[in-house]
Amino acid sequence: QKEVEQNSGPLSVPEGAIASLNCTYSDRGSQSFFWYRQYSGKSPELIMSIYSNGDKEDGRFTAQLNKASQYVSLLIRDSQPSDSATYLCAVNSGGGSEKLVFGKGTKLTVNP
Amino acid sequence: DTAVSQTPKYLVTQMGNDKSIKCEQNLGHDTMYWYKQDSKKFLKIMFSYNNKELIINETVPNRFSPKSPDKAHLNLHINSLELGDSAVYFCASSQMTGGNQPQHFGDGTRLSIL
Numbered sequence: 001q002k003e004v005e006q007n008s009g010p011l012s013v014p015e016g017a018i019a020s021l022n023c024t025y026s027d028r029g030s031q032s033f034f035w036y037r038q039y040s041g042k043s044p045e046l047i048m049s050i051y052s053n054g055d056k057e058d059g060r061f062t063a064q065l066n067k068a069s070q071y072v073s074l075l076i077r078d079s080q081p082s083d084s085a086t087y088l089c090a091v092n093s094g095g096g097s098e099k100l101v102f103g104k105g106t107k108l109t110v111n112p
Numbered sequence: 113d114t115a116v117s118q119t120p121k122y123l124v125t126q127m128g129n130d131k132s133i134k135c136e137q138n139l140g141h142d143t144m145y146w147y148k149q150d151s152k153k154f155l156k157i158m159f160s161y162n163n164k165e166l167i168i169n170e171t172v173p174n175r176f177s178p179k180s181p182d183k184a185h186l187n188l189h190i191n192s193l194e195l196g197d198s199a200v201y202f203c204a205s206s207q208m209t210g211g212n213q214p215q216h217f218g219d220g221t222r223l224s225i226l
Binding site for chain 1: 152153154155156157160168170202212213214215216217218219220
């Protein structure tokens with residue numbers, strides 16, 4: 001069973017701090033990695049995708065990928081209360097498979 | 113304009129009934145998906161279709177039957193509803209098939225079985 005693991009949290013950070021969200025995956029063949037944000041009662045919203053080792057920055061968000069360690073992370077700089085949500089890590093299951101496997105999500109709370 | 117739209121948004125029904133959920137996307141995508149998110153917020157794929165062809169059929173009871181009349185629509189019919197079917201069902205789409213494609217989600221259908 002190919003798995004994606006996330007710390008369920010909750011993760012609580014003060015406004016303006018850096019929030020760090022982590023994800024590990026079991027399938028070494030995985031090639032595509034996504035972070036989704038889900039507000040309570042809403043649908044998942046894609047915020048970042050990353051396909052190669054290293055960092056990818058988009059505004060206040062930075063995704064980091066280390067395939068050797070099977071680890072992907074999301075950093076949120078200058079965290080805002082509006083960033084409070086559940087963050088879902090999703091990984092393609094590799095080997096040409098067509099599907100994404102989601103982690104159970106990390107709940108982030110940014111305190112004013 | 114809503115990119116991926118599902119109807120109904122809420123569905124409350126009795127155990128044993130049959131119900132359908134509809135999904136439409138106007139993004140021009142080739143691939144559509146159904147996901148189930150349970151009470152613990154775990155999001156798990158059920159089915160995917162690429163241009164009306166079934167691609168993924170996870171271990172889902174055969175009471176669940178997807179139908180794709182065209183590549184812009186993917187409906188989900190559920191027979192003999194059970195208490196354990198209570199969940200949020202999300203439709204999603206991506207430009208092409210393949211796990212490397214970002215997926216765009218609809219607003220979800222909240223199904224409650226009494």
